Amino acid sequence: MTAMTWISKSIAISAAFMALISGPLSLDVSAQDAHHHALSLVGEPKFGPDFKHFDWANPDAPKGGTVRRASLGSFDTLNPFSIKGETADGVAGLVYDTLMATSLDEPSTEYGLVAEWVSYPEDYSSATFKLREGARFHDGQPITPEDVIFSLEALKAANPLFALYYKNVTSAEKTGDHEVTFRFDMKGNRELPQILGQLYVLPKHFWEGKQANGQPRDITKSTLEAPLGSGPYRIKSVDAGRQVAFERVDDYWAKDLPVARGLNNFNEIRYIYFRDRVPAFEAFKAGQIDLWTESSANAWATQYNVDAVKNGQIKKEALPHKRVAPMQAFAFNLRRAQFQDPRVRQAFNLAFNFEAMNKSLFYEMYVRVSSYFDNSELKATGLPTGRELEILEKVRDKVPPEVFTQEWKMPSSPDATAHRNHLRAASKLLKEAGWQTNGGVLTNAKGDKLSVEFLIVSPDFERVLLPYIDDLKKLGIDARVRLVDSTQYTRRLEEFDFDVVVASFPQSHSPGNEQREYWGSAAADKNGSRNIIGIKNPALDELIEDLVQAKDREEVVAATRAIDRVLLWNYYVVPQWHYPFDRVAFWDIFGRPEVLPSQFPAATTNWWVDADKAKALASQRGM
Secondary structure (H helix, E strand, O other): OOEEEOOOOHHHHHHHHHHHHHHHOOHHHHHHHEEEEEEOOOOOOOOOOOOOOOOOOOOOOOOEEEEEEEEOOOOOEEEOOOOOOOEEEOOHHHHOOOOOEOOOOOOOOEEEEEEEEEOOOOOOOEEEEEEEOHHHHHOOOOHHHHHHHHHHHHHHHOOHHHHEEEEEEEEEEEEEOOOOEEEEEOOOOOHHHHHHHOOOOOOOHOOOOOOOOEEEEOOOOOOOOOOOOOOEEEEEEEEEEOEEEEOOOOOOOOOOOOOOOOOOOOOOEEEEOOHHHHHHHHHHHHHOEEEEEOOOOOOOOOOOOOEEEEEEOOEEEEOOOOHHHHEEEEEEOOHHHHHOOOHHHHHHHHHOHHHHHHHHOOOOOEEEEOOOOOOOOOOOOOOOOOHHHHHHHOOOHOOOOHHHHOOOOOOOOOOOOHHHHHHHHHHHHHHHHEEEEEEEEEEEEOOOOOOEEEEEEEHHHHHHHHHHHHHHHHHOOOOEEEHHHHHHHHHHHHOOOEEEEEEOOOOOOOOOOHHHHHOOOHHHOOOOOOOOOOOOOOHHHHHHHHHHHHOOOHHHHHHHHHHHHHHOOOOOOOOOOOOOEEEEEEOOEEEEOOOOOOOOOOOOOOOOOOHHHHHHHHHHHOO
């Protein structure tokens, strides 16, 4: 999902003024008829308008206790909406409410939160949200249409991600005492009402006010001032760069709504920062961190052989999920001259020996990523047929011919012979691309070396990169790795100052507007955008618009497969791996429902601290 054109503040103020002096603006009758308590882009919402709570939440869950979590790196701002600075974990999701709440169990489905209902005309040219009369910020002030209008404008001004995400919204108008109507510059985009449901609602009076030092607040800048929100938590304390604690809001306005009942049960959530994984994990094993989400297969297999795991004080689980597998990959920066030839990028892909790495480093736990939409029906398979083929025919002259003639398959190296064959094929491709060996190093006609620096922020990836770099050097590529701290990494990523990075491109079961932000030409030159690769491909731009304007699920699937196929055959990345489970370890102090949400089974929003378990554990540990 993606972007929108900037709506100037004067337009919004003018629209609000006109609503005040002339009464609610008239809407299409069809827009007023259907008041949707929930929206889904994949089938029908599971729960009807009278549901009491999610079936993966315990409405009688006890409140209380503290959970301590580890964060890696540092932070220097509590403003999660600006591209400036490193934001503390948790701020956006805990402090701020959105118009609608995303279901953790249903793909691409939302239920009303700040908004009681949403309506839209048959042609999807607008969307109207009715705000709940009891919705309020932590200072007691009610959430108003003016706050929602301000939020849209402020977010787009503060961050290019939001500017692109809400690109197609041309105006936001107050159309009733508790109503906001968003109007669009296109028709037929089924996704627009739903992405507006994800809009963070900000307090206009707070952001237009002044800080304690008398300086005006500016949402485009970093700040360590605690923000005012309307969500289930507020910031309790901050130790800049080291720790941030959130406290549960006892009188949270939405606590008895179906979308919140049985959730947000911890009295306090504390994020403790560590420079890297090693001291953070040691803190977890020592009982200073309560819960750990594991991303390393090697660590999962080798680093939990401790007494606390053996005696059951620490529980260790791999929970299956049904999410679309993200494309995790080595991502090229196409702004660098050496990566503009797809044959060079293909050579890099051939040189990556996933099978040997999976066996030696990952205990053969991982699955090779072979699609930008793996683990779902959106993945391109076989040759294009039917509606997908019709969509691709429109861009036939702009895409690699293999899109139509060959089934995409990742190179596989089950043995040393196969890998040597891949290296020979890679060497041939590099030669065809104009790179010749000169003193053991590849150079082009200008005498430039074929060099690459892998920029990483986690030392864990060094062991992954070193064997890959060895193989690249066998081809004559001047390859090296550079490890930087999180602050420098964030800055260089936002400014596209890198050769290759490890990137992940998460996807939903219903992709749409956000594809512009990932692969669209308009995002390629905008600092801070998610098009870190720098893709400027007219064929992809056209295919993305086909997806955005898809009329039904069948067309969404066909258009997404077409995009997947074109991305793969352009070799924009070297795909890595995915794991169809969430790995989580935790000290045995928690309770949780038997039913876990299928999309995010390791999410702890529905967990609680079990007082009896906590007391028993403390007794066992002599605390």
